[in-house]
Amino acid sequence: MKIAVALVCAVIAAMGAAIAFAYSGFYDVSATDQHTRPVYWLLEKTTRASVAARAAAIDVPPLTSAALGERGLRLYDEHCVQCHGAPGVAPSPFALGLLPAPGNLAATAIHWTPAEIFWTVRNGLKMTAMPAWKFRLPEADLWAIVAFVKQLPLISAPEYAALRRLSAPLQPAAVPALQTFDIDAQRGKDALLQYLCLTCHEIPGVIGIQAAVGPSLDRIGTRAFIAGVLPNTPENMIRWLRDPAAVDPRTAMPDLYVTERDARDIAAYLATLR
Ligand code: HEC
Ligand code: HEC
Structure with missing residues (x-):
């Protein structure tokens, strides 16, 4: 009984401290102030585990076709390069001020599975500037982007510039007829x-x-x-x-x-x- 009362008191005290902290103005929300090492670690691990758990059930279609990669390049150039940059291409100036900083996806491509990249692009990442594309791009285009991102570590800056010049302009994706979806x-x-x-x-x-x-x-x-x-x-x-x-x-x-x-x-x- 005494233990239960002590526990309840501890929980109430912790909640009170959290509310006092929120109102105090003590925490620095600026994007020029990096998280402390433990908080950074916690956020990083939480993100990786959350993405991995949710991506586990996703079936990955074949991603090797050249046409898919080329469409992915166009889509990447239109929607991602502003924040993530590309070989030899810097992100737009506004993106340099984001915290967390949008990673260079050449590294992500090596360590993340296609399903994890797909899940992240589709759903975005809460409390980062990473947008969800689920309501903006059809599923086939999301996979085209994944196909291209997986190739990023193999592309040099001159190759990226050449691919950009050579690939056909982006055509809008075919969208399924409205009647195929229930309200x-x-x-x-x-x-x-x-x-x-x-x-x-x-x-x-x-x-x-x-x-x-x-x-x-x-x-x-x-x-x-x-x-x-x-x-x-x-x-x-x-x-x-x-x-x-x-x-x-x-x-x-x-x-x-x-x-x-x-x-x-x-x-x-x-x-x-x-
Ligand atoms: C407005 C800026 C912005 C745009 C546009 C954007 N991202 Fe991101 N992205 C971010 C930020 C910020 C993160 C989070 C980085 C972190 O948590 O360390 C992120 C994270 C990711 C991650 C998780 C892997 C990692 O290394 O953090 C992937 C994969 C990703 N983005 C892919 C894309 C793709 C593909 C596109 C284009 C369809 C895109 N992003 C567009 C800002 C952006
Ligand atoms: C930039 C601000 C802005 C955004 C974003 C916005 N709205 Fe509005 N919305 C307004 C304004 C202002 C009015 C009043 C329009 C008028 O009376 O001419 C309005 C009116 C409406 C009305 C009519 C309300 C009434 O009283 O009759 C609806 C419904 C509505 N918005 C829904 C939405 C939905 C759903 C979204 C998101 C898809 C949205 N709005 C996004 C500003 C916005």
Whole structure:
């Protein structure tokens, strides 16, 4: 009994200390201040183990075709080089100030399995600037990028420059027909975290910034009109989400490149807010 009371007291004291630490301003959040060695070690090990555990179940398709590698190069050049650089190519200036620093993937390619690289590119890494590409690139393109990243340690700077010059311009990927996907409100909830909706709206049921740049979406499912102009039907909500300015040219809500599938799922989630 005494031990239980002591334990509860210890837990309460630890929680109190953590809250006091959070409010104290003692911790330096600046990106110019590297973590201490133990914290760095902890973050590094946690990331590696988390990625390895989640990548274990992924089936890796054949990655050796030249066409796949070439498409991967184009995609890498479009989406990754700004942060990770390439042989003989520095990352963009903004990326030099990131903490954690985006690694040179020639080293990653040697130590990480294709499944681990795929998982990371698809899902991104929390609390780093590594974005999730799941809602931006189709699965086949993610594998093309993995195929190219695995080749990175073998490519010299002049070879990279030559490949870049020679490879064909990037054509948009073929996307599966909308009818092949069921409407999925839960997926819509996940998707709206990927379109910065919370940076402008308060949205019930979702954790995040919840800033009031735009109106709260509380009970949006019961609202008669969208943005005061469109009758609140599923079709109109999709229209609004995909191109707000086409509905209201003066609106501050931008076109966030929401795909048709994602707009359909987000609209389904918003309809549940009653
Ligand atoms: C906005 C910057 C940014 C962009 C764009 C970006 N990354 Fe990253 N990436 C990061 C950061 C930051 C990390 C985390 C590094 C760490 O935790 O040490 C990271 C980590 C990774 C990792 C984990 C391996 C490692 O060595 O840390 C892989 C793999 C990766 N990125 C691949 C890619 C690929 C492929 C693309 C393009 C589709 C891409 N990244 C685009 C910033 C970026
Ligand atoms: C940069 C800020 C910004 C972002 C990001 C943004 N919105 Fe908006 N949104 C607004 C503003 C401002 C309005 C008010 C528009 C008007 O009335 O013309 C609005 C209006 C709306 C409305 C209509 C609300 C009503 O009261 O009728 C919905 C629904 C909506 N946004 C959903 C979303 C979703 C979902 C996302 C993410 C895909 C999103 N918004 C991202 C700024 C933003």
